[in-house]
Amino acid sequence: MTARTVRPPSPAVRVLDQHGTVLAEVPDDGSMTRPEALRGDIRRILLESLPAGTVRWGKKLVGVTPGRELTFADGSTVAAELLVGADGTWSRVRALLSDEKPSCAGLSYVDTYLHDVDERHPEAAAAVGEGAMYALVPGQGFLAHREAGRVIHTYAVLSRPAEWFAGIDFADGPATRQRIAAEFAGWAPGLVSLITDGDTVPILRSIYRLPDRHRWERTPGVTLVGDAAHVTVPGGEGANIAMLDGAKLGQVIAAHPDDPETALAAYEEVMFRRAEVEAVAAHETIELIFGAGAPHGLIDLFNGAKAEDAPA
Numbered sequence: 234m235t236a237r238t239v240r241p242p243s244p245a246v247r248v249l250d251q252h253g254t255v256l257a258e259v260p261d262d263g264s265m266t267r268p269e270a271l272r273g274d275i276r277r278i279l280l281e282s283l284p285a286g287t288v289r290w291g292k293k294l295v296g297v298t299p300g301r302e303l304t305f306a307d308g309s310t311v312a313a314e315l316l317v318g319a320d321g322t323w324s325r326v327r328a329l330l331s332d333e334k335p336s337c338a339g340l341s342y343v344d345t346y347l348h349d350v351d352e353r354h355p356e357a358a359a360a361v362g363e364g365a366m367y368a369l370v371p372g373q374g375f376l377a378h379r380e381a382g383r384v385i386h387t388y389a390v391l392s393r394p395a396e397w398f399a400g401i402d403f404a405d406g407p408a409t410r411q412r413i414a415a416e417f418a419g420w421a422p423g424l425v426s427l428i429t430d431g432d433t434v435p436i437l438r439s440i441y442r443l444p445d446r447h448r449w450e451r452t453p454g455v456t457l458v459g460d461a462a463h464v465t466v467p468g469g470e471g472a473n474i475a476m477l478d479g480a481k482l483g484q485v486i487a488a489h490p491d492d493p494e495t496a497l498a499a500y501e502e503v504m505f506r507r508a509e510v511e512a513v514a515a516h517e518t519i520e521l522i523f524g525a526g527a528p529h530g531l532i533d534l535f536n537g538a539k540a541e542d543a544p545a
Contacts, residue, residue: 245364246535248528253360253421257532271380272472294325301454315493316455317482322441324461330449335441337395338466340523342388342438343413345431350385354430360423361385368424369528373416375424387427389413390523398437406434442466445512448505456497458482463508468515478504
């Protein structure tokens with residue numbers, strides 16, 4: 234990646250209560266310990282690395298047989314010698330390996346953006362600061378961070394049943410903003426404006442998960458990567474682990490070009506262990522942020538980090 238795509242985000246983090254009071258803050262120390270790249274840039278770089286025609290667009294998978302015959306929405310079919318399901322939370326390929334289906338995790342994120350924040354949304358910009366911001370009460374809150382180009386990306390997080398969200402028409406942006414904002418009545422105006430002043434149509438991202446120890450018996454010619462294999466609650470490493478899955482799978486296939494079953498078995502043995510560790514850690518993160526002690530668990534974490542960094 235180039236300097237144009239890898240950017241040094243401000244590591245500044247702050248925790249607010251619902252009234253906008255800053256309860257804890259970790260300032261920007263100028264470090265480059267966790268550089269970021271937007272997912273769109275990563276996707277473009279990966280696609281550009283492939284020979285023309287490798288990715289075939291317009292091929293929505295609608296069915297797959299135990300014989301690894303794939304059927305697409307356009308009616309075409311293809312038989313695969315080696316099938317890697319990278320088709321996300323609602324993977325159709327997973328059914329060849331596992332009877333498990335994702336279950337609702339109890340939280341949903343409403344995704345929205347503000348643009349030109351310092352000029353057009355100064356109150357929200359002041360609340361978020363220069364890096365990431367958490368405004369929390371148990372089971373509810375705002376997660377927001379600055380992105381390149383004077384953009385603030387926000388998740389309004391609510392613990393509500395799926396039926397509650399089903400009653401909202403997310404295609405109606407203004408009505409959706411007002412409905413979600415109503416759940417934050419009494420919160421600081423600068424925080425609520427992260428929803429009410431949104432420059433994009435709000436998107437519902439309901440959180441689903443597989444069991445932390447999701448595994449399957451070795452099935453010839455088929456495996457899974459990313460959320461298809463181990464979708465869990467958002468703990469901050471999901472995309473990283475998905476890319477690591479793909480890289481590690483490619484390495485073992487290259488190391489065993491004439492023995493794909495040995496390659497898949499070696500990949501799954503390591504991937505299963507890694508996925509379980511990450512799933513457990515993700516649940517701990519969500520409990521820390523949104524659990525009964527919110528926001529104090531996160532405050533204690535940041536205060537502990539600052540104490541470790543303090544000179545002896």
